[in-house]
Structures are given as C-alpha cells and as structure tokens.
Amino acid sequence: GDGGEPQPESSGKPRVALIMKSLANEFFINMAAGARAHQAEHADRYELIVNGIKNESDLAQQVALVEQMMASQVDVIVIAPADSQGLLPVARRAVEQGIVVVNIDNRFDEKALATMDLRIPFVGPDNREGAYRVGLALAETLEPGDEVAIIGGIPSAFNARQRAAGFRDAMAEAGIAVVTEQAADWEQAKAATVAAAILNENPALDALLCANDSMALGAVAAVRQAGRRGGVSVVGFDNISAARGLIAGGDMFATAEQYGHQLAVFGIEYALQVLEEGTDPADRKTPVDVITAAQL
Amino acid sequence: MLPRSDIRLPWNSLGLVVVLGLLVLLFSLQSDYFFTGATFRTLANQIPALTVIAVGMTYVLLVAGIDLSVGSVMALCAALMGVLMVDGGWPLPAALVAGLAAGLACGLTNGVISAHWRIPSFVVTLGMLEIARGGAYLVTDSQTRYLGAAVGAIGDPLPGLGLSPALLVALVVVAVAQFLLLRTVFGRYLVAIGTNEEAARLSGINTGRWKALVFAIAGLLAALGGVFQLGYLQSADPNAGIGLELSAIAAVVIGGTSLSGGRGSVVNSFLGVLIIAVMQTGLAQLGVSEPGKRIITGAVIIIAVLLDQYREPLAARLARR
C-alpha cells in the first residue's frame, strides 16, 4: 500500500486483477474464460478478479477500473488497454504503488513508455501484421486492379487503426485499389448498412475487408441481400464462432485467430513470474494465424 | 360543413415528404448510383426493424411516456431466438413465439412498473435498458450466433415482388397502427391520456392499464424488430441495437410526434424512419468521412424539425382557401 492504511485480512495468495476492454465481446470473453480455467487449475497460487468496461472505447471507465483495483490492493494488474496512451498515467501510479502491471492485447505506446521511464512487459499479437496477413491471403484470390473496400472499427480505437493499416499495406503490396474506407464502430447492423451502400456505389467491388468479425457478419448480410454472393469476398478478424460457420459455408473468406484464450494466461504467468522470481520478462509476441476454409 | 380539423391534423405529411424529396434529390445529384433500384431495395431491406420499433415508440410518446429499452429488448429477443435455434435446436416458429413473448414480457414489465408505481417511464425503461442488455449477454454468453438460411426467409425478397416479408409485415404494422390511432376508441384514449391524463382518469379511463398496454405493445414490436434483424443479418448479436432508442425517437420526433404526449402520427414516424435511412445510405454511398457523417446527420435532424414548424401554418393557409 501507499499509505499507512490498515491492511485488511487476506488469504496471503497474490490477487490478480484482469482488466479487459469489454466483457461483452466474444474475443475478450474467451480471454477471460482462459484465465478463469487457468486460475481453477492453480487455485493455490493466486486469486482472480475479472472486469471489463461497458463500451470498448470508454477510456475513463477503464481508468476508473484500474483505480478501483488499486483501492482493492491487488498485487497484479493484467490489462488490455482501451487506449495505448490514455492508460499510462494510471498504470504508472499502479506501478508506483508496487503493483505488478502486465500489458496484453493492445500494446502501450512505446515512445510514451520511454518518456515516462516505465517498463511494462507486453504479451500480445500484432494487429497490424495479422490484418496484413489476412489481406495477403485475400489478395491471392484477387488480381491487381481489383477493387476492395475497408470497413473499420471506431475511428479512434488503436486496434481499429492498426487493422485498417494492415489491410491497406497488403492491398498496396498486391496492387489492389481500396475504393473507400468507412467506419462502422465494430457493429454488425451498422456494418450491414455501410456495406450495402458501398456495394451499390461500387458495382465492380471484389471484396470487403472488415476490422472485426461482427462487422464481417453484417457485410455478409449486405452481400447476400445485394445478390452478389460469390462475387464479393468478405474477410474479418477475431475468429469468433459465428465467423467460423460462415467461412465453412463459403460466405466469408478468412479471419484472423489471435489465440485470445491463451493471451490472458500468458499475461498472468508473466506477472506471477515477476512476483515469485523477481525477474523481468521480455515482451512476447503471440501468434496470429489466418483462418480460411482450409484451416477448419 | 367541411371537417376542417382533418386538414389541419398534425399528421399531415407535407413537410416530411419535402425533406425526404430534397434528400433523395441531393444524393442523386451527388452519386450516379443513388437513384437506382438497387439502392431502394437496400433501403427496403434495412428499414423494417427500425420501422416497427418507431411505431411502438410513437404510441409510447403519444401517452407522454418514453421507452429507452427498445434497443436492448430487441437484442435480448433476437439473442434468445438465436440461442434457442442454434443451441436448443428449436424450430423457427417456436423460437419466434418465445422471442415475441420475451419482448412482450419486457414491455409489460416497463408498463406495469411505471404505471402502477407512477415512476417516470424514462427511469423504468433506462433500468430495463441495462437489464435486458445484461440478459442478452447472459443467454448468449456474449457470443454471436450464426443462424444462416434457417431464418433467411424473413429478410430475403420474395420472388417476383422484390420485397421481403419483413418489409411487408412492417408496412402492415404501420397501416394498422395508424388506423387504430385515428379510427378506434383505443386510439382516442391514447390521445386523451397523452393530452390530459388526469381528465382521462376522471372520465373513467383506466389510464394505468392502457399505458401498460402501450408499453407492452412497444416491447412486442421491439421483439418483432429483433425478428427482422435476425432475418436480415442471419445472426443474433447480443450487442445489437445499442443506441437504437435514440434513432427511433429521432425518427418519431422528426415525424412531428410531441414528446409531451397527445399528438402524433404513425405514418409520419415512418417518413421519419425513411429520412434517417436515406440519409445513412446516401452518406455511406458518397463515402463521406465519419466526422462529416456525424455533422450532417445532426444538422439534418434539426433542420427536418425546423421545417416541420412551417408545416402547420402552411397547411392552415392551404386549408383556409
């Protein structure tokens, strides 16, 4: 603790707080489930509290969560930050309070970390590279000069920008034209509306690249409604179960698997390692794999 | 004697049709592909859910209530149907009944609590917004369910007609709701309750019961919206319909329905839905940037209602001729 607070009774086991971007999204749910399963197996090693914010972009609420966990005097915070810079001040305070902080999923801004003279180990995938590889897989089925459109997440979200950038990298490399890039705020219905409009406006469109699978589901609906099934490919990101069904059925071409199930577990193990051994683990990039019908 | 009041009814639709026409014209000038059958089919596929939800909202606003829970209730009902069909293996009709029943139950809960304890419906439905969303996460375990062709028949265009069953049902709902409002005792009671609830109560109307019924209808229509959404997207997403209450209220209010009750028209709400849908589709087709979309949408909402201010004097002047 930071002050002379009376320490409440505790079991003596380290208490780990897992702070997610959202617990209303399959990807993070998987992550949390993985963590819970791990904790159940190692119940003697640590206690686990899982929290997520209501709205994936609500930075303030996530900062509040970190503070609340600090107030609860947890020993470890494993966090998937909603913003790569906005969480840093509070993370630093947590570190100063003696809490072990591990960064998962969305990487803290390295420059900002450096200026703050802070070191927080990172475990997670590279969204941009993942999107790039999904884009390349798609590009193999297209030809230079073909037209595609990108449907992005909430415009200011870090991973939304990363994924869109990855898609753009791949398209540029393959010489495919991106005719429009629009945001659909990660939402299925919104993506359906946007995709339908894009399809109307671009009769020669060959593919829709969506920054997550929810939006890909919306795009698939729009393609079907426009009667262009087979003519327009759709790719997504996250590999949620519904997307797997679509890929199997040929409505979607590909998605990206980030092994979310293990992501939080890696983070927790890193933290426990710091606690128990006092070592300072290196960053660890977790794999991202492209899932197409061939992988299912 | 000419029934003059009919001409001056607040539900004349002149101003809205003008706004709609202007929007279509503008987008057609900007994009070669806007004024095409494809666009209008797209629109026709997108609006059924918002349409029926706006109908329910019109009724709720008419009795001076508000329903913030429609988006969550829609998601909950769609989620329930999705889970029952995918995980439970239920046939579509059975799941459909269960989904509609869930919507009805949510709406009835809203109505009974707010009417019986005289709590502002804003608060009750705000509570329900949270509760139903929680329910949607709970039943789906926060995972989207893909249903595929099993529900396709709802949203796919009927051969020969080019319109989906969802749209047809939505149009029927609009027509029936407008008829109920204008031509039945039920409709007059709603207007009376919205105008002067105390006087309505004194006239022997069981205002609480009618209001509860109205919220139940709104819940049922939210569930129906969920069915349409399910058919359209062929999947059940527990995060569906976030913020939908504001879109629905915007459509209804653009349609000239008063937020303080007693004045409203279902047909005009439908025109409000069309204005919103045309705007969304048009802006997306033009590929306007996100900030631009937001700013234009906001401005159009205000301008539509502003123009509407001039609708009544105009109609009155026409009527005086």
Next chain:
Amino acid sequence: MLPRSDIRLPWNSLGLVVVLGLLVLLFSLQSDYFFTGATFRTLANQIPALTVIAVGMTYVLLVAGIDLSVGSVMALCAALMGVLMVDGGWPLPAALVAGLAAGLACGLTNGVISAHWRIPSFVVTLGMLEIARGGAYLVTDSQTRYLGAAVGAIGDPLPGLGLSPALLVALVVVAVAQFLLLRTVFGRYLVAIGTNEEAARLSGINTGRWKALVFAIAGLLAALGGVFQLGYLQSADPNAGIGLELSAIAAVVIGGTSLSGGRGSVVNSFLGVLIIAVMQTGLAQLGVSEPGKRIITGAVIIIAVLLDQYREPLAARLARR
C-alpha cells in the same frame, strides 16, 4: 402564518442517503477492500466530471428541457483543449478558456435554437450530440492526444488535503448551483418556467432568454466536465463520454428531479451521482460479471426511484410533527 412550502420542499434528501448508505453497507460486507480510504479517494477522483454535468442537467430538466449532447460536447471541448495544447503548443490557461468557450457556444446554440424556434430540446440536443461528436473527431483527426503532466494538476490530489482541485471545484459548483436555485430570483424563474411556462411568460418572464441561458450553462458545465476529464485521464479522447447523457439523466432523476420540469434539487442530483459511482466501484471491486453488472445497475436505478416515492409522504409526516 407558517411558510409551509419551505418545509415540504422536494429537495429533502432522506431517501437518497438511505439508498447510498445501504449500497455502501452491502459492498462493505461483500468486500474487505471496499470500506477503505483508498476506495473513497478513488471515488472522489472519478466523480467531478459527472457531477458538474449532472448539475447542468438538473437546471435543464428544471425548465422542462433535456440535454442529450453533454457527452459529445464534453468530448469536443476536451479534444479541442488537447489539440490546442499538444499540436498548437498553447499554454493550459489559454486552452482552458478556449475549451470552456466552445462548450458555452454549443450550449447557447442548443438553447437559442430550441427557445427561439420552439423546437423540443430533445431534438436540438440530439442533433448537437451528433454534430459535436463529429467535431471532436474532426479536431483530433480521431486520435487520442496524450497530454501528460501538463494537466495533471487538475486531477491530482492536493498535498495534505487528499482531494483534487477538480473535486473541490465540482463541490463549489454544486453548492453555488443549489444556492442559486433556492435563494435567488433566477432560481425562482427557472422553477416557474418549468412549472407552467405560459403562466411565467404571461407574468413578464422572458422565458426564451432564461431557457437559452440554462442550456448555455449546461454547455459550459459540460466543458468543465471535459476539463476535469482531461486532468483525470491526462489525455483527450474524442470518444469520451459516449452515453454519458443517460448516466447524467439517471443521476439527476434518481435525485428526484422531475422530467416534466419545475421540481428538482442540485444536491440530490449529487447524491444520485454518488449512488451511481458507488455502485460502479462496488461492482467492479467484487468483479461481478458483465451481465450481472448490467442487471444490478438497472435494478438499482429502478429501486432508487421507487424508494424515492416513499420519501415525500415520509418527509411530510416528519414535517407535520
């Protein structure tokens, strides 16, 4: 003769304090770490923005208006300040003035349009919700600005006191706003306008001007909320405050302010803010699942207002002694 109306004022706070006490008790029983200084310092850091925004909302609801744009306006103002400081190199005080001015301008626009053209404020502020959000995206180019220690002084606890300047300012705002409401002619006018706008107008009150002023105040306070948020997060996020209007209205309505105008209390709105904040903090400390959080939050909103129903008769009985 006894001035009875003062005793029977709606702004007695008994029921709310009871609800708040119950929540604290419950969470303290469930978690060893809840009833600690650390938790309360955390709370104290989190509430300033919502508090001042709820104060503005109380005023708006008092004159029978509503302001849906507060979240967006807050984000726009914070974004503007962030951009001016980071990209423009402005010093904090100058950026602060610019941010507050932007909030005032948004609020004034809301007020003037809705008062002058007699458009429901629901619609105008819904439009502004979109426009200001678009503006926030525009000025930041949709990217969060990190400000660091430059703004830390706003949100960091003052040494010795343990409370941040933001909280102190927020408390002063609450006190001043309550005082204005109860003790000044301005407050009387707001209550009169909210109770019967036509009667107020016919008594020579320039209702349009006062209403515009109230919306301007709400805009200014939303901007102040943005300043606090900036200090708290040390960064300017164009996505901040999505859905904040509902939280603010929930807090105010839990505090017993009527949505139909004429009845409200700033202090009780503050208690409403505390109830919401305590609930969020408590649920997070217990690590309740997301569906659970939603369902409990919804239920508490409804129950708080339900208990509030029993507050007035109870207070009346106490006053009669």
Next chain:
Amino acid sequence: METLLSVRGLHKAFAAPVLRGIDFTVRRGEIHALMGSNGAGKSTLCNIIAGLLAADAGALTLGGRPHRPRSLREAEALGVRMVMQELNLFPTLSIAENLCFQRLGNGLGLLSRRRLAARAEKALARVGLAGLNPSLPVARLGVGQRQLLEIARALADEPALLILDEPTASLTDPQIHRLFGELRRLREAGAGIIYISHRMDEICQIADRVSVLRDGELVATAAAADLDSDRIVELMAGAPLERPARGASGRAGAPLLRVEGLGRDGAFADVSFTLHAGEVLGIAGLIGAGRTELLRAIFGADPADRGSLRLATDGFATARRFRRPADAMAAGIGLVVEDRRDQGLLLPLGIDRNISLASYRSLQGPLGLVKRSAETALAARYCDALAVRCAGTGQPVRELSGGNQQKVLIARWLARDFPVLLFDEPGRGVDASAKARIHHLIREAARAGRGVVVVSSENDELFAVSDRILALSRGRVAGDFDAATVTEEALLAACFRHHGREEQNRAATL
C-alpha cells in the same frame, strides 16, 4: 316530493377539517342551490357525491340506496353527473369526441364518426352552440365555449342527479338564459339538480331551495322564496354585507393609453378607445366576442396584426405593438388572465411564490437574492386584503378552492403598481363579499390614478366597477356607454349589433 339524495353527518378533512357534520337532501324535480363563500366546502361536498373524494365519516343515499361511489365512473353509472369548477377537456380531441367521450365507439371499438357528429350537434344545439363544427379540435375554443361544452356533455346524458359547480362563471346572460331553460326542462323530467354559483340573481331566478355552507357547516336550508340575496350573504358570511354603490370611482383624469385600430385576424378588428387615468373601463360582449383576445393583444400575449397603442409615458409619440408580455409590463401594463389554471397559476407552488411572481424587481436584493421576508409579508398582506382562505402563505395553490385561487392571481397583479391594469373576468368563481373586496381594490387603484380595464360577462360586475362600458360585438366596438346611465337592454342590444338579424330577434325574446 320524493328525496333523491340524502347526506347525513358527513365529515371530511384534509390538513384541517373542511366539512363538519353536513346534513343535506336533494329532492327529485328540484333545483337546489348550494351557497357559501370561497373555501366553505361546496366543491368538496359535491366531489364526494360524485365519487371523486371519499368521505371520512357519514352516510349518503341515492334513490334510497346507500351511495358510496369509489370513482366518478361509478357515480355516473348511478346517474350522477357533475360539471366541475375547472375545465376537464381534451384540447387535442375534437368537439364531438369530447362530448361523447364515454361512448366513442360501436361494439367493435371503432369510431363511428357520423353518429358522433350527429350526437354532438344535438348536444351543442341545447347549449346554443349549434353553429360550431363538431370536428374542430377543442384547443381552438375560448374559455366560455369550453364551459358550455362541459355543460353540454353533462346534459346529453339526461342525468338523475346533476351537479353544476359554478357553470356560469364565464357565461354571458343569453347563454345563462338558455341554460336555465334546459335546467327547468330537466327538473320537469324529475331530475335533482345541485347548483353552485356566486351570482345571487341567478339563485333567485332558478333555485327552489337554498342551502348555505359556512366554514364546512351547513348553516341553513330554506325555500328560495323565503330568502333574499342579502339574507343569503349574511348567512354565508355570518354578518351583513355592505352593498357597494353602483359605478363611479371618481373623475377621469388625463389619457393614459390610446388604442388605435387594433386588430387580430379572426378575433377582433379595428378596436379604438382611450383609457384615462382614474378610470375603470368595462368591456361587455358575448362569448367569443373577442374580449379576451383584445386584452391579450394589448398585453402582447398574442401580438396584434394591425393597429397600435400609444402611451402617455412618451406623450403618445410612438405607435407600439407589443410582441411580448415582458415588453408590455416594462411599459406599465399588467394583465390578469382569464384561464387561471392553465395560464395563470403555478399550481404546485406556494401562495407566496404565486403572488410574488411578477414583482421580483422589487423583491430582489443584492446578487439577485430573493428577500424572503418581504416576499412572505407581501403574500400575507394580500391574503389578508382579499381574505384568501388558506393554511398559510406557503400552502400550494393547488390545494386552494377555486375562488381563492382566483384571489391569489389577482393579488399577483395588484402587488405591483402598473399605471394600466387589464382584468379578464376578475370575479370568476369569487364569492359575493370577496368580489366586493376586489371591486373595492380595483376602484382604489383607479382612484390612485391608474387606468383599469375590466372584461366581464357579468353585467352586475361591470356596473359595479366601471365608469364607462365598451360593448364588443363580433370583435368590433359596438357602443361606448356611461356606466351610470346605461340600461342592460341597451348593452345587450349593442352586444348583438354585428350578429345576424335572426340572432338579434332571438335575443330580443329572451
């Protein structure tokens, strides 16, 4: 005659007792006047009979059976109909829908518009509104017409017991006449009628028996023939009333306000007159003559379309047309509105807050603080001057009786010293002695050099306060009379001047 309604030992209390041991009967085929000063408990008694309130103690029987209705609807099923003191209409619904609200549909719940219109036309004809289009929304009617609508609604059901709580408060003589014809017809058919009014002349004309309430106690019941109005007033007040002399506040001074060719489309046209200091100008007219509209236009509540006002303050130099009440008030004009509940009072707020509403300029301390003791003192002064019956100056106005609410509204405007004061039906619902006080205050104001305009549908009231009376007919000035010499006949004839020949003839036969 057979007893229709009997009330035994009725008690009712709100914060304080309001009815104390009332014994009261109504016979079949009688019109029973219920008299009492403001706040005596008349409306409360009727509300209990009509099922709106529950008694604390006591027994009621109707037609020999115990009568304990739990709602208005239940009482109505037993043949009781009440026209309440305040209007209870639905402005957004049509006249026909309002008139037939209880029976809107056919068996299937569908509106039968033709049947509604037919029934509405019949009901309207009974109260002399035959020309009105039944599909107009009620929002477009004036207060007088709405009052008639309420009466038509009650009459249409041929009730066994009809309660009229001040039905004539905003009606003019011809309508009252017609109403009395209908009441007599109903009486012949064997109905019992409870009639509440503060107009003594009406009581003498129509009532068979009179009961007088004072402070919640029934102090007398007697045949109307055995009482005269002085005696009734004495019973009501517990003391004899000095009758104010007719007319004349003194000498009219210099001109204060000139109205020149004022007009508002569809309401009134080409109205010109001059108001002098020290003068009370009465305005007479039939319902819908445009009197309310005229006052509202002068005050800027609904701006005029044509014409202008000139004020003495700038030597009649500028021609103005106020667009906002605030502007008119700044120029020294005040208006007491006709529709106190919807446009005048802040019902949930205290008496003090209501009286001070237009006077905060003088009740304002430094920093805009309200001088609360001054506010309370002001309220106490006027509660006293107008004998407002209340539990304290902080009591919510909602809880006051109708007449006392009216006094509070008048107090708001007397509390400030406007050079020009406009009163629209100031005596609406006020009892005789309070009316005398109000008239006294109006004349006092004039004597102090202010100019006062009084619109009233009650000729006695006009005669009692005015120096001069202007007649409006169909929105046009149809006569300017000296109040001391004009006869009722001449005034009535002027009011009908711009009506059709047929209506004028009908009026002549009244």
